[in-house]
Amino acid sequence: MALTEQEQIRRDHLAALRDAGVDPYPAVEWATTHGAAAVLDQYDDARHDPEAEGTTPLRVTVAGRMLTKRVMGKAAFFHLADESGQIQIYAKRDNLPEGFYNEVFKRLLDPGDWLGIEGTVFRTRMGEVSIEADRLVLLSKSLKPLPVEKTVTDEETGETRTFNEVSDPEFRYRQRYADLALHPEVREVFKTRHRIVRTIQHFLDDAGYVEVETPALQPLYGGAAARPFTTHHNALDMPLFLRIADELYLKRLLVGGFEGVYEIAKDFRNEGLSRFHNPEFTMLELYVAFKDYDWMMALVERMLEAVAVAAVGSTDVPRTVDGTTHTLDFSAPFRRVPIFDAIAEATGHQLYDAEAGTVADRDTIAAVAKEVGIDVDPSMGAGKLIDEIFGEAVEPTLLQPTFITDYPVELSPLAKRHRSKPGLVERFELIAGGKELCNAFSELNDPLDQRARFDDQVSLATAGDDEAVNTVDEDYLRALEYGMPPAAGLGVGIDRLVMAMTDQPSIRDVLLFPLLRPETSASADDAPEAG
Structure with missing residues (x-):
């Protein structure tokens, strides 16, 4: 199967990583201290602000999938998603090993890659709790980009709609891994x-x-x-x-x-x-x-x-x-209801004679089945027909x-x-x-x-x-x-x-x-x- 342009770019990045001595699939244990949600829950400005006197900076180790990254010269922001949620990461050239930011992070790491992050938690000027990374490790390289959400505006109504490939049920069921990653x-x-x-x-x-x-x-x-x-x-x-x-x-x-x-x-x-x-x-x-x-x-x-x-x-x-x-x-x-009473209530036909202790004959039951729209064939016995009548006339009404x-x-x-x-x-x-x-x-x-x-x-x-x-x-x-x-x-x-x-x-x-x-x-x- 032919590769898309994005898939070919990622394979080129993979080769370049190996040429640079970076293992894109290292055998490593990355011991996390927190999930993304736990970082957000535990950070407190009064106790952990790294720039405030009398506080103890919150140091964390996290791991997850990198989402869309925004590079701004010598620094970049991206969100890291794990099972618990997502947390913003601040990656700065001067905090990482020499050459890593420019030669590896900016050029060769892509959204979807799995990363390990170690750093200090802080709050940005925009008020978002984030991790300033001083260690960033590639744990697994992604060779196929996850579907990207798109927003479409209806020119007549002005209504906007956001969707991606994973909005399609068949795609979701076939590629459940992508569905789970995005949703x-x-x-x-x-x-x-x-x-x-x-x-x-x-x-x-x-x-x-x-x-x-x-x-x-x-x-x-x-x-x-x-x-x-x-x-x-x-x-x-x-x-x-x-x-x-x-x-x-x-x-x-x-x-x-x-x-x-x-x-x-x-x-x-x-x-x-x-x-x-x-x-x-x-x-x-x-x-x-x-x-x-x-x-x-x-x-x-x-x-x-x-x-x-x-x-x-x-x-x-x-x-x-x-x-x-x-x-x-x-x-x-x-609520408890005998099946024949439920059928009688729905169709107007009582098919069980309680006094005589007898169920109606098959022809009578078949006539009721036809009345409620069931295709009756000779192989269907009285019990099967009663089940079909119940399924057609009664079951959908029982909320x-x-x-x-x-x-x-x-x-x-x-x-x-x-x-x-x-x-x-x-x-x-x-x-x-x-x-x-x-x-x-x-x-x-x-x-x-x-x-x-x-x-x-x-x-x-x-x-x-x-x-x-x-x-x-x-x-x-x-x-x-x-x-x-x-x-x-x-x-x-x-x-x-x-x-x-x-x-x-x-x-x-x-x-x-x-x-x-x-x-x-x-x-x-x-x-x-x-x-």
Whole structure:
């Protein structure tokens, strides 16, 4: 690939540095005493002014990326950016080794280079806290300039707009390193993600539950309705699947005597890309013995209260939906609504007869699905259609955190049958901001019922449902036959939870490196939006 003019200039600078005996990529430990933010916080004119009597100058050692530099003869100013922020540096010829300022700094160092600075903190005549450098070391040479912000003025309206390449979402996702370098607020999103995950871990650890690891490569996939990624193990000459869920392995641990286990892990589903879907994503799964879904709802309320406070400092979380910013209230308790009541409220059709304990027949459900704009095909069973109706007519309207409960059996092959509502299971999903954040059951532990449900899934797969599990997991059934205690299980989509807590519009904004089409064939939007 041909070099741009700026890239060629930097390579020339690189060669000149080496000719001058300056290693552009030295093997060195640069021990910093402060971050940029700490320098700004700690400097005090009354205690540290280097020109005032009775004060002790603040000496610091910092490191970071040099931003745009302004050379004024024998001195120069530039800003140094590190993870905490940026600080102005004052570089003066007479403070640096002979020849370094003119021959190296002015001629051969470029914005984007990583520098180590040692010096004294002072305040300029313009009032900006700065570091006067008496030691300046090149730590790493930048050969590619970061995108430069440009300001454009609309000639008709007079409106000005500032932008750079990293304003383009595709550029940002592909070159996340450039995005992070230019946008501290993007780094903050991922720091918040870190706090969210740690808060969940501490919450569950404090409750006495054990974090475990289960296989990502599995001989059979299960625990959710999704298409898997497939691979092959050469030595064993056997097909393997990337896990679509952790559930069946975690519940095996309950059989073995653990009473509370969880895993925060990558799952993989061979599905389309959208603002809310990435084929590789992060899930929390939790299973606790001797509990049920009512108990799990209360735990989720407490846990998400803690998560919200960790993320934004309050249980009131701003969330933008369809261009309007709402305040989501994550303080307990959350509203609870049975799924059939929610559908009835949205469509005017009650599809569950509580007195008879029966779900409407498939033809009746299909008619309602068509009424709300769903394309119905023969492979879609009654449970699948109910899920589609809910997703189309109800889910987008649920802004405040809401538990949707009591799903049909067909839609929930791993959930325990409802203790008082025939044809339904003890399951809930939490919806907030119009999207599902978590899914939970009173777990099915009857091995005979579980076998029958697996057989039903195989029938659905045979009929053309490509998300139904098409193989019975005999080892899991064997585990259940040894006896699994009654239990509650929970799955939380970490990526969607982070989206909600940081008010990000796309799952790609909370994944450091989302999956994209090959760069050579990518369109401006990169991938079609699904749903």
